[in-house]
Amino acid sequence: MSTLESFKSLSRAMFLGFRRDRGALFFTVLFPLMFLVIFGGVFGHQSTSKVKVLEIGNVPILDQAMAHGSGELGKTMKLSKASDKHGALHKVTKGDADAAVEQVGNQLVVHYSAADQVKSGTVQGLMNSIVQGANQAATGKPPAYHVAAQQVEDDSLKAIQFFTPSLLGWALASAGVFGASQTLVTWRTKGILRRLQLSPAPIPTVFAARVAVSLAVALVQFALFVAVAQLPFFGLKLGHYWWMAIPMVLSGVLAFLAIGMVIGAWAKTQETAQAVTQLVVLPMAFLGGSFFPLDASPTWMRTIAYVFPLRYLNTGMLNVMGRGLGPMSALPQMGILLGFAVVGGLVAMRLFRWDSA
Amino acid sequence: MAETIGVNGLRKRYGDVNAVDGVTFSVDEGEFFGILGPNGAGKTTTLEIVEGLRQADEGTVSVLGLPPWPRNPRLLPRIGVQLQASSFFERLTAREQLQTFGSLYGVPAKKADAMLEAVGLADKADVRVEKLSGGQAQRLSIACALVHDPELVFLDEPTAALDPQARRNLWDVLRTINTEGRTIVLTTHYMDEAESLCDRVAIMDAGRILKLGPPAVLVRGLDAPARISIASGVLDAADARQLPGADEADDDGVSLTISTRDPSAVVAAMAAKDALDGVQIRGATLEDVFLELTGREYRA
Numbered sequence: 001m002s003t004l005e006s007f008k009s010l011s012r013a014m015f016l017g018f019r020r021d022r023g024a025l026f027f028t029v030l031f032p033l034m035f036l037v038i039f040g041g042v043f044g045h046q047s048t049s050k051v052k053v054l055e056i057g058n059v060p061i062l063d064q065a066m067a068h069g070s071g072e073l074g075k076t077m078k079l080s081k082a083s084d085k086h087g088a089l090h091k092v093t094k095g096d097a098d099a100a101v102e103q104v105g106n107q108l109v110v111h112y113s114a115a116d117q118v119k120s121g122t123v124q125g126l127m128n129s130i131v132q133g134a135n136q137a138a139t140g141k142p143p144a145y146h147v148a149a150q151q152v153e154d155d156s157l158k159a160i161q162f163f164t165p166s167l168l169g170w171a172l173a174s175a176g177v178f179g180a181s182q183t184l185v186t187w188r189t190k191g192i193l194r195r196l197q198l199s200p201a202p203i204p205t206v207f208a209a210r211v212a213v214s215l216a217v218a219l220v221q222f223a224l225f226v227a228v229a230q231l232p233f234f235g236l237k238l239g240h241y242w243w244m245a246i247p248m249v250l251s252g253v254l255a256f257l258a259i260g261m262v263i264g265a266w267a268k269t270q271e272t273a274q275a276v277t278q279l280v281v282l283p284m285a286f287l288g289g290s291f292f293p294l295d296a297s298p299t300w301m302r303t304i305a306y307v308f309p310l311r312y313l314n315t316g317m318l319n320v321m322g323r324g325l326g327p328m329s330a331l332p333q334m335g336i337l338l339g340f341a342v343v344g345g346l347v348a349m350r351l352f353r354w355d356s357a
Numbered sequence: 358m359a360e361t362i363g364v365n366g367l368r369k370r371y372g373d374v375n376a377v378d379g380v381t382f383s384v385d386e387g388e389f390f391g392i393l394g395p396n397g398a399g400k401t402t403t404l405e406i407v408e409g410l411r412q413a414d415e416g417t418v419s420v421l422g423l424p425p426w427p428r429n430p431r432l433l434p435r436i437g438v439q440l441q442a443s444s445f446f447e448r449l450t451a452r453e454q455l456q457t458f459g460s461l462y463g464v465p466a467k468k469a470d471a472m473l474e475a476v477g478l479a480d481k482a483d484v485r486v487e488k489l490s491g492g493q494a495q496r497l498s499i500a501c502a503l504v505h506d507p508e509l510v511f512l513d514e515p516t517a518a519l520d521p522q523a524r525r526n527l528w529d530v531l532r533t534i535n536t537e538g539r540t541i542v543l544t545t546h547y548m549d550e551a552e553s554l555c556d557r558v559a560i561m562d563a564g565r566i567l568k569l570g571p572p573a574v575l576v577r578g579l580d581a582p583a584r585i586s587i588a589s590g591v592l593d594a595a596d597a598r599q600l601p602g603a604d605e606a607d608d609d610g611v612s613l614t615i616s617t618r619d620p621s622a623v624v625a626a627m628a629a630k631d632a633l634d635g636v637q638i639r640g641a642t643l644e645d646v647f648l649e650l651t652g653r654e655y656r657a
Contacts, residue, residue: 186447198436199461
């Protein structure tokens with residue numbers, strides 16, 4: 001009897017079982033994709049909103065600055081005309097505009113509201129620099145000092161660069177942990193494990209088939225995520241060594257399957273397995289940095305995050321996919337993930353039972 | 358006839374419960390062997406030890422000349438097992454189910470359709486297992502146990518929770534399997550099932566075999582009275598007791614029932630009195646043997 005034939009046939013059976021499970025399809029594929037669409041849509045086009053400035057009557061000094069500043073000023077300030085001073089001040093009071101400016105002779109008068117100190121500060125700073133510029137130009141000499149501003153990230157490190165790998169990590173974690181724990185408990189409670197025990201097929205073949213199906217599903221998740229995130233609307237730009245994310249994903253799935261196996265081997269009923277899986281996956285997703293970057297979180301939180309394999313998967317994928325680091329950068333994370341898989345697998349084998357009795 | 362199963366002095370304890378407490382029996386090649394007993398009698402545990410799912414604490418088991426424990430991959434292809442629960446892979450059709458189980462034994466996929474035909478499920482080949490009725494699921498489960506053409510088949514309460522039609526339909530399937538030369542071991546708590554199917558039955562309770570033999574021999578050995586009943590009011594109970602051969606007579610307002618060990622004499626006397634309207638004569642059944650052995654009190 002060919003072990004390979006058993007393996008192929010079992011894999012096919014389990015894959016069909018997964019494909020026909022609408023609930024699992026939704027939660028492992030569509031649901032995380034929905035999050036990508038929402039997060040990508042909300043944060044993807046995020047820019048600090050411009051300060052809104054009303055121009056009362058004619059303010060030549062402002063118009064000149066807007067015209068000469070090669071559009072730089074337009075990125076931070078939205079200028080609109082107001083014919084009537086009273087109406088303009090009213091708008092500033094209500095918060096519909098951040099400031100109203102008028103020119104009285106050589107004086108630039110800035111009306112602002114103290115309600116939003118950040119915006120009013122920005123407006124005052126802007127106006128100051130415009131007046132300084134105009135003063136300097138009036139001397140007829142070239143300026144003595146220049147500012148040269150350079151951004152540290154390349155232009156492409158937008159929110160989508162972060163959310164694609166991290167939401168994918170969450171999707172892989174929930175698919176892996178749920179898949180393994182549910183399969184193991186279902187097989188045990190329905191007596192399939194015993195039935196398999198009574199067949200001459202080698203037990204490792206049966207488990208290998210289940211793992212193979214999970215790995216295949218993970219690759220489909222990966223492909224879908226990357227394809228959707230690369231749509232122009234989201235604009236993901238993959239790093240040069242993005243393909244390094246594939247072995248990363250596979251190592252991560254092995255780690256998640258191992259955790260699922262531990263839960264599945266320990267839990268007596270499907271309900272218990274489901275609850276415990278949630279208890280593991282959700283905190284792991286938050287602390288692993290799937291829903292928001294951990295850079296701004298407290299140190300203790302970042303430290304705890306390192307007990308979860310998702311933390312390593314997210315970091316590794318972000319490095320090669322989002323940040324464009326080299327292929328070697330993923331190796332430490334991959335090693336740790338495989339370590340999780342081995343340890344989890346050993347614990348699951350200790351806890352394993354053939355039947356619920 | 359060759360011995361297919363030999364069980365000697367089998368014991369299995371769970372905590373302080375003796376689930377199996379010294380069981381000895383043998384099953385011959387081609388035999389249809391039944392294990393009867395109330396819930397918790399130790400039937401399933403005995404079966405699981407013989408199948409090789411559990412290790413016995415004491416005693417020896419040989420199946421087709423081989424020890425079933427530890428898991429023996431040379432023995433497994435020769436036995437087929439149908440478990441109590443419907444152990445199917447989720448969301449597969451009947452055909453896919455059989456193909457998958459078949460693949461575990463290296464059986465080609467095309468065998469599935471022949472098996473479906475054999476258990477009368479050919480028209481359900483593309484129906485998912487979740488949509489099958491109880492009887493259909495049981496037949497599929499038996500087909501899964503037979504897909505690799507085993508010499509010895511274990512069936513654990515195959516007709517539990519089936520309606521009367523489905524049970525009789527399944528009996529036909531089981532008889533066919535047996536006449537093909539396969540040895541069958543069946544557990545059940547339906548006496549009529551054991552009586553109608555089995556060559557020999559072992560009646561178990563509290564982990565022991567109380568009686569073992571062909572159903573008819575067990576019933577005859579019971580020496581239980583036959584019960585003759587007619588409609589109430591035709592014959593007075595006191596008169597009935599005086600009939601030749603009658604041991605006891607009792608009128609419950611619906612029927613008059615006469616217990617006797619000489620039913621022909623009683624029937625002749627009743628015929629003479631022209632009191633045979635709606636007569637029913639019932640002999641002892643395996644159920645009487647069973648109740649005699651295991652007691653009548655209800656055990657929750």
